[in-house]
Amino acid sequence: MDAIYAENLTKKYGDNEVLKEVNLKIAEGEFYALMGPNGSGKTTLASIIASVRPPSSGKVEIYGKKPEKAKDLIGYVPQENFSSPILAGKENLMYFAGLLGYSKNRAEEIVNELLNKIGLSEDANKRVSNYSGGMRKRLEVATVLFPGIKILILDEPTTGLDPSARRKFLGLIEELRKEETTILLITHIGADAELASRVGLIDKGEIIAENEPERLKKASGLKNVINIETTIKSEKVANVLSSFSEGQKVLETDVGYRIYCKDIEKATPRIVRSLDAIGCKATRIETEKPSLEDVFFKLTEKMVREVS
């Protein structure tokens, strides 16, 4: 039996169709990442599965039951920091233990174990307002680790975390994965989605591709990616670079551009010369393997993340 099953799931707000007949199957113990840009419908899908909002039509089942009948199996971590900043970390977890009906002694026991598991034992009695973003997120994930919860739905848990906090957080997710918990990770960060056993790419309310990360990349046909740091960013520069990129796709990054190329060795010197010819210097050129964000860009011509 699937842990999560959705069939022809549609969600409309007036004329705006946020989800369009989405079908989704996630097996027990699977780590599934749903990746898409802001407004693609991924949070709506997660909240319907978590029974926070109803679908307009279609069916969702959690272990064969309606989501509202399976609330005890689901642990949902919404995007926002929902923990109370004026309570201590332990007080927050004791509150959730109380909501779940544990006796005081049992709650104390479980909460201490959870604090240990997420590495917050020493900071348990500090107010959450004194926690870093990463510590707060780990605390919030602990609210879904109470015994009996079989499915974790994590909505953009690493957004806003610094690289070190993000790595630590992803380490925690890896630990949870070993416990064979079913995980649905909602993200717009390709590197986070790569950790999953299967990834669904969602755009405009539709899952446009779904597979293991490596298979998705292979199926995209993308061979190599060239990151070019330039002294200037303009339409003219993008136009020049597009002539070297597969399908003329050029992705703008924080410091320059990213293009897709089959023959890097031939293309690189020509890129430098062409940029020179229009008065733009390539200050750094790096090649790498395509990421899931590149696959998404190839399929939709849209970036998953906004360029700052």
Added chain:
Amino acid sequence: MGQITATLGKTIKEFLRQKTILFWTIAWPILWVLIGSFSFTENAPSEVVSYIKGSIAISMSVFALMTAGIANLPGNIAQDRERGLLSKLMSMPINPWRDFVGRILALLAFSSLAAILVTLVGYICGARFSYTLTGLWQSIAFLLLVSLASAGIGMFIGTFVKHVHGAIMSGVGIAVVTAALSGVMAPYSSLPLLLQQFARIYPISSANSSITYLLAGEDYAGYNPLSVSQTSLTIVISLSLFIAGLIAYSRFCWRKE
């Protein structure tokens, strides 16, 4: 531990740890008790000073209950919504009614604490009351009505004003303005006719007058608020506000489209 106890514990800790809440609910009424006790009684005959101080302490205790229900409760609800806690709770196997009961019990406990502190400061400043045991119990019942009516208004604000600051400021604004217009912060006799009528309809004000009547005497209440029709009106409007607020909260706060 149950859902009610968990929500009660969390909410009361949040009330007690936020300086703005402590200021508006406890410090501000105490400040007015101090100002009122020493400034407004200078020219009063000595035999009535302690009762004037008593009526000021009663009004400020009522104001503390108003602020707790009309400003703190919606602030707490809006805060939980804004930071995604309500979404989180909706995904959990918990009963919205138990959450509601936990919040209301926390409000009543915090309100009681505020009212006791305000009355105590009034007593220290010389406020005295004249009451019978029945009158005391009736006063406590009217204080409960003040809390319920305030909570009803507060639940409306918390349900429909989406942002924390908006909810708190709306609540404080409504509490201060209605307290001033309905005679909670000014003697009933000094109000113009139209506002006197409002004071009789507005259940918080009429309950305040009832408590003043019971604990300080008719002269300080300005009219007899304990007539059957007036008391019935106070009870019916208080409970209606509470039930309406409760319906709004359970229907709209715990539902996402």
